[in-house]
Amino acid sequence: MVKLQKVLDGGRIAAAGLKDFAAGLVNPTLRLGVTGLSRSGKTVFIIALVHALAKGARLPLFEAKGRITRAYLEPQPDDDLPRFSYEDHLARLTANERAWPESTKRISQLRLTLEYEPRGIFARNFQSGKLHVDIVDYPGEWLLDLPLMQMTYLQWSAETIAASHKEPRATIAEAWSKHLASLNAGAPANELDAVKAAELFTAYLAACRKDEVSLSSLPPGRFLMPGDMAGSPLLTFAPLNMSPGQDYPKGTMGELMERRYNSYVNKVVRPFFFGHFARLDRQIVLVDMLSALNAGTAAVQDLKTALTQVMACFRLGANSIISDLFGRKIDRILFAATKADLLHQTSHDRLENILRMIVDDASTRAEFSGAKIEVAALAAIRATREAKVHQKGEDLPCIAGVPQAGEVLGNITFDGIREAAIFPGDLPPTAAQALDGTLQGQLKFVRFRPPPMKDKEFPHIRLDRTLDFLLGDRFS
Amino acid sequence: MTDSYRKPTAFVLDDEEKNKPKPRAKPSIEFEIENSKGELVALPDIPIGARRKFRWGFILVSALGALVSLWAGFAITTLVEDFFARSRMLGWLTLGVAALAALAALAIIFREIWGLLRLKRIEYIQLLSTRAINLDEKTASDETIASLQSLYANRHDTKWGMTSFNDHGNDIMDPRDRVKLFDRLVLKSLDEESHRIIARRSRRVTLLTTVTPAAALDILFVAAQNLRMLRELAELYGGRPSTLSTLKLARMVVSHLAVTGGLALSDNLIQHVVGKGVLGRLSARFGEGAVNGIMTSRIGLAARDVCRPIPQPDSKKESLGSLLRELVRFGETPPTP
Numbered sequence: 001m002v003k004l005q006k007v008l009d010g011g012r013i014a015a016a017g018l019k020d021f022a023a024g025l026v027n028p029t030l031r032l033g034v035t036g037l038s039r040s041g042k043t044v045f046i047i048a049l050v051h052a053l054a055k056g057a058r059l060p061l062f063e064a065k066g067r068i069t070r071a072y073l074e075p076q077p078d079d080d081l082p083r084f085s086y087e088d089h090l091a092r093l094t095a096n097e098r099a100w101p102e103s104t105k106r107i108s109q110l111r112l113t114l115e116y117e118p119r120g121i122f123a124r125n126f127q128s129g130k131l132h133v134d135i136v137d138y139p140g141e142w143l144l145d146l147p148l149m150q151m152t153y154l155q156w157s158a159e160t161i162a163a164s165h166k167e168p169r170a171t172i173a174e175a176w177s178k179h180l181a182s183l184n185a186g187a188p189a190n191e192l193d194a195v196k197a198a199e200l201f202t203a204y205l206a207a208c209r210k211d212e213v214s215l216s217s218l219p220p221g222r223f224l225m226p227g228d229m230a231g232s233p234l235l236t237f238a239p240l241n242m243s244p245g246q247d248y249p250k251g252t253m254g255e256l257m258e259r260r261y262n263s264y265v266n267k268v269v270r271p272f273f274f275g276h277f278a279r280l281d282r283q284i285v286l287v288d289m290l291s292a293l294n295a296g297t298a299a300v301q302d303l304k305t306a307l308t309q310v311m312a313c314f315r316l317g318a319n320s321i322i323s324d325l326f327g328r329k330i331d332r333i334l335f336a337a338t339k340a341d342l343l344h345q346t347s348h349d350r351l352e353n354i355l356r357m358i359v360d361d362a363s364t365r366a367e368f369s370g371a372k373i374e375v376a377a378l379a380a381i382r383a384t385r386e387a388k389v390h391q392k393g394e395d396l397p398c399i400a401g402v403p404q405a406g407e408v409l410g411n412i413t414f415d416g417i418r419e420a421a422i423f424p425g426d427l428p429p430t431a432a433q434a435l436d437g438t439l440q441g442q443l444k445f446v447r448f449r450p451p452p453m454k455d456k457e458f459p460h461i462r463l464d465r466t467l468d469f470l471l472g473d474r475f476s
Numbered sequence: 477m478t479d480s481y482r483k484p485t486a487f488v489l490d491d492e493e494k495n496k497p498k499p500r501a502k503p504s505i506e507f508e509i510e511n512s513k514g515e516l517v518a519l520p521d522i523p524i525g526a527r528r529k530f531r532w533g534f535i536l537v538s539a540l541g542a543l544v545s546l547w548a549g550f551a552i553t554t555l556v557e558d559f560f561a562r563s564r565m566l567g568w569l570t571l572g573v574a575a576l577a578a579l580a581a582l583a584i585i586f587r588e589i590w591g592l593l594r595l596k597r598i599e600y601i602q603l604l605s606t607r608a609i610n611l612d613e614k615t616a617s618d619e620t621i622a623s624l625q626s627l628y629a630n631r632h633d634t635k636w637g638m639t640s641f642n643d644h645g646n647d648i649m650d651p652r653d654r655v656k657l658f659d660r661l662v663l664k665s666l667d668e669e670s671h672r673i674i675a676r677r678s679r680r681v682t683l684l685t686t687v688t689p690a691a692a693l694d695i696l697f698v699a700a701q702n703l704r705m706l707r708e709l710a711e712l713y714g715g716r717p718s719t720l721s722t723l724k725l726a727r728m729v730v731s732h733l734a735v736t737g738g739l740a741l742s743d744n745l746i747q748h749v750v751g752k753g754v755l756g757r758l759s760a761r762f763g764e765g766a767v768n769g770i771m772t773s774r775i776g777l778a779a780r781d782v783c784r785p786i787p788q789p790d791s792k793k794e795s796l797g798s799l800l801r802e803l804v805r806f807g808e809t810p811p812t813p
Contacts, residue, residue, distance in 0.1 A: 058643070060644045060647065060649075060657050060661075061653050061656075345648045348648070382648075389485075389487055391485075403486075409484060409485075409486040410484070410486060412486050412488060414488075419488075420487060420488045421486070421487040422485070422487075423482065423484060423485045423486075424484050425481060425482060425484040426481045426482050428481075442481045442484075443484060446486070461647075461648045462649065462650075465649065465650075
């Protein structure tokens with residue numbers, strides 16, 4: 001069964017790859033996968049990317065920029081997807097009460113077309129000198145679903161239940177665990193029990209996401225962000241204590257849950273994956289390291305687990321003639337620690353080191369398969385400036401900006417109007433210390449309001465290097 | 477940073493305090509002024525010569541030099557004295573001329589020393605920038621940029637690049653990227669000029685070799701042209717070419733060529749075809765000229781490696797091929813790259 005599924009999936013990728021190849025002959029297209037868990041800054045990154053290219057912003061390290069003559073948004077290629085509302089997001093960012101985009105609730109797509117001056121006689125005369133960059137924006141929670149494609153209901157149940165017994169999840173999961181203990185997988189199916197279990201399970205997942213714990217590995221994603229599926233029977237399932245090897249006949253609770261899980265994977269997860277992630281050319285993985293560091297060791301460990309599982313789903317590796325025809329692979333991946341503007345630049349190296357450790361498995365696999373990888377501390381829109389505070393004969397490297405209303409540091413609560421210089425604490429000199437608990441309570445990253453535009457551009461940190469790595473070679 | 481972690485802290489700026497003139501209440505906050513692993517590089521290979529501890533030849537030359545200067549000093553002094561004995565006027569005149577000569581000699585010595593020091597400094601910058609690029613070191617990068625900025629401070633051909641580089645002075649970027657940005661914005665225009673220099677000298681060598689009547693003469697021409705090319709290249713990248721530093725540079729270039737295998741097999745093949753093949757058949761002299769031109773191009777490229785303050789990764793180095801194409805097209809107006 002699993003093997004058949006694999007063959008089918010392979011066929012699906014090959015067919016779509018062939019179609020892409022044919023389309024790419026006329027209009028060269030680059031599918032940029034902006035991946036990241038929820039609140040990692042995908043939407044902001046997309047806005048900043050489009051804005052910087054369309055407005056010709058200062059991008060000193062993006063070498064190809066000199067050859068780009070025009071950049072503009074075009075109607076997106078897939079008619080069944082809504083358009084990424086770039087203008088609305090931008091208006092919100094630049095309005096008087098500047099605010100970050102709200103969390104993404106549904107999938108949307110955008111096509112950025114770059115016209116450039118090709119190099120070489122052949123390219124100048126026979127190529128269009130146009131590159132379409134297709135980007136999909138989606139709720140980051142949904143990304144957590146991808147590992148489910150490789151798991152049966154039995155495996156998933158066992159893993160989820162085992163994880164919920166460990167702190168800090170155990171206390172949060174109390175209500176759900178109690179209900180779970182009252183259920184018997186072999187008993188006749190009861191819709192009300194199933195609904196109740198799903199509700200409690202969803203509440204548990206939602207609680208795990210709060211700032212104080214900030215956990216990441218919380219599948220299934222649609223439970224947290226149902227999109228247009230709110231209330232659908234596809235979402236009324238939850239893990240059960242199943243004994244492996246035992247057969248659950250039709251009509252039992254176990255069979256009902258397993259069936260729903262399988263239809264969730266087949267009707268929700270697979271179409272999402274094959275529609276948007278199976279044929280990426282380049283990938284940027286945005287990781288919100290700072291929220292995890294804020295919450296502590298458990299959150300960092302959980303982030304590592306989630307990223308490793310998600311990254312295992314992508315097709316990485318150098319491209320060959322065959323992969324050009326039948327489904328290209330991702331040949332460049334950039335792991336970016338976002339919101340680097342919440343730290344002084346002297347700490348960026350340490351942040352990158354911690355990120356390297358977090359994505360170690362994924363990047364080893366990528367490197368082994370021949371894909372190029374890079375790690376960067378990134379701020380697509382830089383909300384702060386840097387400052388030095390002299391205190392008690394010591395210079396504290398700080399960042400200054402307007403913290404968001406309601407953010408707390410020590411005994412100061414910010415009102416969202418006054419400017420403040422923040423010293424967020426020292427990052428550990430070795431990355432492993434982020435996991436061993438020595439940092440507990442030593443760090444506090446405060447969220448800032450979006451910056452005002454400067455010369456009609458957003459300030460940024462290393463957005464230029466990111467673009468150069470992801471797109472630069474396509475303009476030669 | 478110390479072993480103990482520093483606690484997170486916040487300093488709220490009140491609006492009144494922001495408008496207050498200095499001095500500010502403690503703790504004072506100082507804002508940064510706001511204005512508007514990649515490829516590795518290698519230092520040019522120059523073998524370090526074994527330092528001989530004691531050389532009789534050196535002593536002989538120094539002793540003879542000292543004798544000659546003593547004799548010259550004595551001769552000049554007696555000359556001046558003689559003239560004073562004859563007439564006061566003539567005496568003063570001779571003394572003035574002698575003083576002028578001494579001044580010129582001093583100036584030359586200073587220029588030579590300055591040239592040698594400059595050569596050393598560029599070597600040091602090469603070392604620094606290699607460190608900055610390969611190890612991504614902030615201190616090395618800052619020092620590289622500062623030295624290069626003072627090196628190119630008062631030149632009009634780098635002004636535009638320097639200005640656009642300074643525009644990005646406050647952007648946050650990695651040390652490696654900053655050096656590479658300087659390379660791209662400032663040194664790239666110099667690279668184009670150096671390409672023109674090498675191409676021009678190579679063409680001239682080819683032409684001179686072809687039209688020189690005597691075989692012995694063209695050796696002299698080629699050597700002279702090459703030395704002038706070295707001077708031009710050194711000056712372009714910020715050196716102060718003087719006699720001694722040009723000779724030292726020439727030695728460095730030759731040893732760089734020897735180490736990097738400047739006489740690569742593929743190039744030999746080109747020489748064979750060009751020198752003894754089609755061109756050689758047409759005219760033996762012209763074939764020789766082409767070979768000399770190729771050699772000059774190669775020396776020029778090696779000299780550029782030695783003079784360029786930021787070493788380039790191999791992939792970005794210009795190949796001999798693009799120069800050769802220009803060499804064969806000579807007579808046309810030189811194309812601007």
